[in-house]
Amino acid sequence: MNRLLQDLRIVELSAFVAAPLGGMTMAQMGAEVIRIDPIGGGIDFARWPVTRDGASLYWAGLNKAKRSVALALDRPEGRDIARAIITAPGAGGGICLTNLPPLQGFDFATLQSERRDLIMLRLIGNRDGSAAVDYTVNAASGFPLVTGHGGGPVNHVLPAWDIAAGLYLATGLLAAERHRSITGNGQEVVIALSDVMLATVGNLGYIGDVQINGTARPAIGNDLYGSFGHDFATVDGRRVMIIALTRRQWRALGRATGLGDRLAMIGQIMDVDLDTEAGRYEARDAISALVARWCASRSLDDIRKAFSGTGVLWGHFQDFLQLVSDDQRCSGANPLFATVDQPGIGRYFMPGLPLDFSAATRLPTRPAPRLGEHTDIVLTEVLGLSAAEIGRLHDDRITAGPDGR
Amino acid sequence: MNRLLQDLRIVELSAFVAAPLGGMTMAQMGAEVIRIDPIGGGIDFARWPVTRDGASLYWAGLNKAKRSVALALDRPEGRDIARAIITAPGAGGGICLTNLPPLQGFDFATLQSERRDLIMLRLIGNRDGSAAVDYTVNAASGFPLVTGHGGGPVNHVLPAWDIAAGLYLATGLLAAERHRSITGNGQEVVIALSDVMLATVGNLGYIGDVQINGTARPAIGNDLYGSFGHDFATVDGRRVMIIALTRRQWRALGRATGLGDRLAMIGQIMDVDLDTEAGRYEARDAISALVARWCASRSLDDIRKAFSGTGVLWGHFQDFLQLVSDDQRCSGANPLFATVDQPGIGRYFMPGLPLDFSAATRLPTRPAPRLGEHTDIVLTEVLGLSAAEIGRLHDDRITAGPDGR
Numbered sequence: 138m139n140r141l142l143q144d145l146r147i148v149e150l151s152a153f154v155a156a157p158l159g160g161m162t163m164a165q166m167g168a169e170v171i172r173i174d175p176i177g178g179g180i181d182f183a184r185w186p187v188t189r190d191g192a193s194l195y196w197a198g199l200n201k202a203k204r205s206v207a208l209a210l211d212r213p214e215g216r217d218i219a220r221a222i223i224t225a226p227g228a229g230g231g232i233c234l235t236n237l238p239p240l241q242g243f244d245f246a247t248l249q250s251e252r253r254d255l256i257m258l259r260l261i262g263n264r265d266g267s268a269a270v271d272y273t274v275n276a277a278s279g280f281p282l283v284t285g286h287g288g289g290p291v292n293h294v295l296p297a298w299d300i301a302a303g304l305y306l307a308t309g310l311l312a313a314e315r316h317r318s319i320t321g322n323g324q325e326v327v328i329a330l331s332d333v334m335l336a337t338v339g340n341l342g343y344i345g346d347v348q349i350n351g352t353a354r355p356a357i358g359n360d361l362y363g364s365f366g367h368d369f370a371t372v373d374g375r376r377v378m379i380i381a382l383t384r385r386q387w388r389a390l391g392r393a394t395g396l397g398d399r400l401a402m403i404g405q406i407m408d409v410d411l412d413t414e415a416g417r418y419e420a421r422d423a424i425s426a427l428v429a430r431w432c433a434s435r436s437l438d439d440i441r442k443a444f445s446g447t448g449v450l451w452g453h454f455q456d457f458l459q460l461v462s463d464d465q466r467c468s469g470a471n472p473l474f475a476t477v478d479q480p481g482i483g484r485y486f487m488p489g490l491p492l493d494f495s496a497a498t499r500l501p502t503r504p505a506p507r508l509g510e511h512t513d514i515v516l517t518e519v520l521g522l523s524a525a526e527i528g529r530l531h532d533d534r535i536t537a538g539p540d541g542r
Numbered sequence: 543m544n545r546l547l548q549d550l551r552i553v554e555l556s557a558f559v560a561a562p563l564g565g566m567t568m569a570q571m572g573a574e575v576i577r578i579d580p581i582g583g584g585i586d587f588a589r590w591p592v593t594r595d596g597a598s599l600y601w602a603g604l605n606k607a608k609r610s611v612a613l614a615l616d617r618p619e620g621r622d623i624a625r626a627i628i629t630a631p632g633a634g635g636g637i638c639l640t641n642l643p644p645l646q647g648f649d650f651a652t653l654q655s656e657r658r659d660l661i662m663l664r665l666i667g668n669r670d671g672s673a674a675v676d677y678t679v680n681a682a683s684g685f686p687l688v689t690g691h692g693g694g695p696v697n698h699v700l701p702a703w704d705i706a707a708g709l710y711l712a713t714g715l716l717a718a719e720r721h722r723s724i725t726g727n728g729q730e731v732v733i734a735l736s737d738v739m740l741a742t743v744g745n746l747g748y749i750g751d752v753q754i755n756g757t758a759r760p761a762i763g764n765d766l767y768g769s770f771g772h773d774f775a776t777v778d779g780r781r782v783m784i785i786a787l788t789r790r791q792w793r794a795l796g797r798a799t800g801l802g803d804r805l806a807m808i809g810q811i812m813d814v815d816l817d818t819e820a821g822r823y824e825a826r827d828a829i830s831a832l833v834a835r836w837c838a839s840r841s842l843d844d845i846r847k848a849f850s851g852t853g854v855l856w857g858h859f860q861d862f863l864q865l866v867s868d869d870q871r872c873s874g875a876n877p878l879f880a881t882v883d884q885p886g887i888g889r890y891f892m893p894g895l896p897l898d899f900s901a902a903t904r905l906p907t908r909p910a911p912r913l914g915e916h917t918d919i920v921l922t923e924v925l926g927l928s929a930a931e932i933g934r935l936h937d938d939r940i941t942a943g944p945d946g947r
Contacts, residue, residue, distance in 0.1 A: 141717050158745065162710075166717055180788050183819060185768025186751040186759060191820075194747030194754065201745075245900075264876060272771055273857030276783045277869060278700075281764075282861045284689070285696045290773060290781055290859045292764040294685050297702035300742060304709030305567075309897040311716035312546050312571055316901060318723075324901035331871050332878050332896035337705060339879075339893035340563065340606075342599030343862050344872065346591040348890035349599065353862035354591060359686075359697040363590025366677055368695060376695055378681045383585050414588065415596075452678030454695045456687045457748050457758035464682060466736050467749065471669060473737045474744075485753035488744035491737035492714040495650075496721060496729035 138202060138489055139497035140167035144229040145314065146519070148173060148222055149203070150243070152181040154271070154296050155260050155330070156236035157199040158303030163310065164202035165490035166497075168229075171204045171515055173219050175211065176537040178508050179237075192481045200505040201487060206516075207509030207537040214535050216242055218520070224252035225519045231323065232314065234306060236260035245325040254323040256313045258306050264329040271296040274334045279343065279353070287356030302333045365417035367425045368454070369432035377440055379428060380450045384412050389448035394431050400424060461486075475502040480510075507539040543607060543894055544902035545572035549634040550719065551924075553578060553627055554608070555648070557586040559676070559701050560665050560735070561641035562604040563708030568715065569607035570895035571902075573634075576609045576920055578624050580616065581942040583913050584642075597886045605910040606892060611921075612914030612942040619940050621647055623925070629657035630924045636728065637719065639711060641665035650730040659728040661718045663711050669734040676701040679739045684748065684758070692761030707738045770822035772830045773859070774837035782845055784833060785855045789817050794853035799836050805829060866891075880907040885915075912944040 145168040149160040157172070164170035174182070184195040206222065209215035220242060223233045231252045235243075236259070249255045262269030275281060275298060281290035309326045317323055338344055347353055359368040359378070365387065366380040381387035391397030400411065403423045409416035417424065432440060437453055444451055460467050467486070468474070477487040489502040516522045516536065530536040550573040554565040562577070569575040579587070589600040611627065614620035625647060628638045636657045640648075641664070654660045667674030680686060680703060686695035714731045722728055743749055752758055764773040764783070770792065771785040786792035796802030805816065808828045814821035822829065837845060842858055849856055865872050872891070873879070882892040894907040921927045921941065935941040 141721055154746075161745070162713060185819070185823070186747040186755070187768070187820075188754055194750035196747075198745040198747045198750065263871065264878075268853075268855055269857070270785065270787070270855060272766060272783050272785050273855065276773075276781075276857040276859045277865060277871075279860060279862035279865045280698075280700050281859055284699050290764065291690045291696060292773075292783075293698050293700065293702070294689050294759075294767075295683075295698065295702055295742070296746075297698070297700055297705070300702070301705050301709060304706060304713060305897055307713040308567060308709060308716060309899070311713065311720065312897075313899065313901070315716065315720060315723075316546055316899075318720075320901075322901055324899055326900070327898045328896050332876070332893075335872055335876070335878060336893040336896045337700070338862070338865065338872075339891065340566070340603040341559075341701075342591040342601075342603045344866055344893075345599035345603065345884075345887065345890045347862055347866040349593055349888055350591070354699075359695065361677060362699075363592070368681075368697075376681075378677050378697075380675065380677050382675070414590070415592075418590070448673075450673055450675065450678065452674070452681040454681045454686055455684060457684035457743070457752055460682060460684045460743065461749055461752040466668065466682075467740055467743075471737070471740070473669075473740060479750075482750065483754050485750045486744065488737075488741040488749075491733050491741045492710055492717075493732045494714070494718065494721075494729055495731070496718075496725075496727055 138165055138167065138500035138503060139494055140500070141494060141497045143167040145169065145232065146171070146227060146230040147232045147234055147310070150233065150235040150237050152179045152237060153184070154199060154299035155302040156234055156306060158300060159306030159310065160203065160234050161199055161201055162304065162307040162490065169204065170202070171206055171222060171511070172200060173206045173208055173222065174508060176207045176209055176534070177541070182508065188482055194482065197479050197482055197505040202503040203506060204511035204515060205506035205508050206512045209535050210240060212535065216240055218535065220248065220251060222515060222519050224248055224255060232256045232310065234258045234310065249323065254317055254321060256310070256317060256323045256326070258310050258313070258326045260302055260306060261327060261329050263331045269331050271299045271330070274298050274331050277331070278334045278338055283354055283356040285356060286358045298330055298334050301337065302328060302330050305333060360421060363418050364414040365421055365424060367421065367428070369429050371432055371437050371440060372434055373436040375437040376454045377432060377437065378452050378454065381417060382414065382450065385448060386450045387411065387417060393444050393447040393449045394428065396427055396431060399427055403427070472499060477502050477504045479504045480507045509537045509541070510539045512536050512538050543570055543572065543905035543908060544899055545905070546899060546902045548572040550574065550637065551576070551632060551635040552637045552639055552715070555638065555640040555642050557584045557642060558589070559604060559704035560707040561639055561711060563705060564711030564715065565608065565639050566604055566606055567709065567712040567895065574609065575607070576611055576627060576916070577605060578611045578613055578627065579913060581612045581614055581914070581939070582946070587913065593887055599887065602884050602887055602910040607908040608911060609916035609920060610911035610913050611917045614940050615645060617940060621645055623940065625653065625656060627920060627924050629653055629660065637661045637715065639663045639715065654728065659722055659726060661715070661722060661728045661731070663715050663718070663731045665707055665711060666732060666734050668736045674736050676704045676735070679703050679736050682736070683739045683743055688759055688761040690761060691763045703735055703739050706742065707733060707735050710738060765826060768823050769819040770826055770829060772826065772833070774834050776837055776842050776845060777839055778841040780842040781859045782837060782842065783857050783859065786822060787819065787855065790853060791855045792816065792822060798849050798852040798854045799833065801832055801836060804832055808832070877904060882907050882909045884909045885912045914942045914946070915944045917941050917943050
């Protein structure tokens, strides 16, 4: 949290990862981000992982520092209120972020007729309007078929396309808001999840590889494509990833393991220049055979000591439990984290924004709201409704607070 | 490409994916992005995939629409020129983006002493300054040990942490530039790649899962955690991913396959409510057994026809070759792409920015520069050097143009 964007108000109609992450990134820089959900919660309100009581740790994680308003979006009066919040006056308001199919009356043209300088960011599945989610886009990307050792597709577990899309939304929002602050004009910004995938596959050179070379990157397990990188077992049952992208890292590996002379002989045997990435890639199995024996007689701790301060680029594999319990970076020693009391869940480590701004003090991480926690305050502050009007809306079940009513 | 940020000038000292992607995203919105490299190229200049001649498709993909300046960064005069370009006057200048260890004299304080309102974005490995790259950060993240069926770590192939970091840099840059345009003050913005990973693991609920539940998500192959999603073989040797996140998608799957009544019986047999995500997750193997038989007797094309217009959420797996040759989204029909003549490589499909801005016309995708292509024009336009001065710098091998001299 910081206050860099404290003059902005953004309304989110969202679910799952991408748009919620985009909005949360704005909230973590101080923007007022109002997530509007149907009474009872959106389609992601119970998404896993959940607590034993069924409270979603995922929802809490992706909606930190936002305000939550619960409205009967299936009724005209509920939709009118949502539209009024989106298009409410104020220089930093009039920004809507969504990845849901548009409700009736929530298309850009209609909203713009209610606020001239509206900015609307819309994430869609495919450009033609058809549905796509991280799982389907990933299947099409080519990556699952070169993950692991081949023989069948392996899905990523990190929803990487959604995360990239969320951060493109954040970038697009700030670019559109900058344009508005200079010209006074709003606009609609649209991004398709499948285009995020396609752009990335192209950016990394894989489309060119097919069109120029007529080839495609093979599945090579955990090896690093076009350079040296491999995972090795340790004597104590752990695994480490050792990498040599640069000549300096390659030389450091030879020195730190004492294998420098033998590794150099591999270059002669294989007739490649091991000071080049292509040479190391060509000779990777021979290199790995030597390094594997070195690792296999050492514990993770031995390897940590041997590599400490040497310039070897390496890391060890750990599971989520080990990450949380053993990794100093995932602890109170890292200012990224704060122990936060999340209503309905309990106290645990919550990350803030990974960006550190020297001109904007890092403030404590704020929890996610309870669903509907800010219904009344938003109706008061943003729409100027009276207590009596708000009471009537609750009675009519047009709005709900954190108790679900 | 568009012209949204045409008044900004950003200088990049970068390599590999993250900072180059951040800078390219700015260039694709019209900013003048000057990537400064050592003469002969940086450490990523030959990164794979490459053409048969060794030209990097990866470098071309991540540096589109930029200007390239080649300088002898190992000599004081080369570094002086680089510093002068970074700190050159102009309201939209004075922005530096880097993921390299700082050269002597390129720390924030020194650069700020030459331009008061300097903005510097710096991606580092770990917060303590130690090295970390996508491969080591990923190993620590917990994800490789729950990718695939367990039994050993499986690395992602998409450098997802680098991509997220690059887009956080783009977001941070625009937020810092917004702050400068309001207050006149520059700042340093720092982000650690490992913090991008930690924040994401936390945002998705996996840290809370460990701390609140004492458990961690298991490896479940290509299944979707906490809902229904599975991959199935077709009769013609393809594989499809079928998903039911929402009740509507679940009902659609039953209708489109004609298996609705049988699927409903699974709910009774397993004693779960299949209208909930948790119920479908619990019963996923039984559901998959039925759907697998349905898919196994059908071709990909049969399945496409059966699901068309039904609301079933699904996609098929394809490799990079199939993506490029068979997928309509990866073709000239998609305005994301243009056939671009990349110097030193040839003509192929290059993606532009996936964001469509209604207030900023999409312009043709621009290729990556040849290394040093813009050395002379930048020395002229940004530093105001004369032809004679530029000639002297070339003679002294302080600068180089696209011919390497």
